[in-house]
Amino acid sequence: MFSLENKTAIVTGAGSGIGKATAQRLKRAGANVVAADIVDCAEEASRAGCAFRQVDVGEPEQIAALCDYALEEYGSLDIMVNNAAISTGRMLAEVDSEENSLRFWRVNLLSAQMGTKEAAARMKPGGSIINLTSITALRGFPQWSEYGATKGGIIALTQTAAIEYGGAGVRVNAVAPGIINTPMAMREAPDMVEKNAEIFAPLGRIGTPEELAAAIHFLASDDASYITGQILSVDGGWSAGTSLQAFGMAMQS
Template sequence: MSDIHRPQPPQPEQQQSWPGDTASMTPQPDHGENSYKGSGRLKGKKAIITGGDSGIGRAVAIAYAREGADVLIAYLDEHDDAKETARLIEAAGQKAVLVAGDITEAAQCQAIVDKAVETFGEINIVVNNAAFQMTRDSLDEISDEEFDRTMKTNLYAMFRISKAAVPHMPAGSAFIHTASINADQPKPKLIAYSATKAAIINFSGSLAALLAEKGIRSNAVAPGPIWTPLIPTTMPTEQVKNFGSEVPLQRAGQPAELASSYVMLASDEASYISGATIAVTGGVAFI
């Protein structure tokens, strides 16, 4: 779709409390509700998506369902967003499972995998997508609790869910981890978040080598600025207003613009792609 159909900054001034909700955003994000067309590329597959209630996770869930996959959505407590994502999955004729809870807790990570196995019998795709960030001007502003939450949400949960899922993933399965442009170009005001995103790429690469003998692939997607509830809940008003203007395409990406990358990496078409990172950055070079 041409950029002429995509919102351009400045966005209206807006702020939300963490974790935020889609309905309160202006303009509304595009998750591919009216544009994504499936072609059976994931027919019969069973997927877990963390943070699948909104943003990138919702766009991936819609695409996966329209490609023929059943989807388990893990989310914190954004029940309205999660129910809407489930409605869209079911409208595509696929099974939707919702699991609410805090993935900073090890027991919740295990519960997500247990529910997927109980419902689906096996797991073919794991999308480690949920993330936490806060914008801070100095190290003094970052509490131990906040740093710990960032690490546990972005890294520990990825490790715990991956570890729990592997025994239930047959050959041909795939992990896809949401990294960020910040892994390559760390932002000083997102120091904890940027550190986790670099670690995600490293983890994904190591996992790809470790699981190769099992026939399980691991890859990452590194988005640039994407218009999701994470933005108005974690960034100052002025930064939200101009969000996306810094990249060559001079706008924020929409969640729908990432879905095809996640579909490709999950599909059998990507059978020789493992240990890779796909950058979706609006024109910023990613090394």
């Protein structure tokens, strides 16, 4: 079940957090895995049995070269996980640099657009593309307009690509994490981040990178062969609505 034998996968942003857990999980499921990151993680990737390519996903020609590498090295490209991203929280009124905003757009959204296009062009029927969006694309969060806008774009991209590549037998889905315990989420004020998850996620806790990897693994596998164009929230139920914890706090105040 969920075997990835004889398949080749690319995971971007595989040096940390969700990407790292995903690369390791897909490898354990039998796939050839090409781990890609802007930071050199060759040694760690090799310990997990993965190949490594140092890539800036904000540069479309580097994504095309990455897909070529997987195809030439392993003879097929079957799974593409467009996971690499950057984040920062600031109010819209504090956004002061067009250059910074454009970098967000390139690394978070253009990367997924080109990653989807370049991978799909090299896939046979049965190919699966998984894009990482976010709960910040499903509802508004103060301080997350720049990041959330790129993640909202990924939802539109995923749905449209699923329609356009459906005839070629290539599936395109997205996963939408809530708060997950990774360096991205915990960089600043980890206690506050964890507390937020405890209050707002109905399951009452922060998620783990492995829980994201499990969902990505399922969508990558042939067991998900009739699922395309979907956004799978992996957020402890946060996107379902107000948690009992938050409701209780509001009632007490």
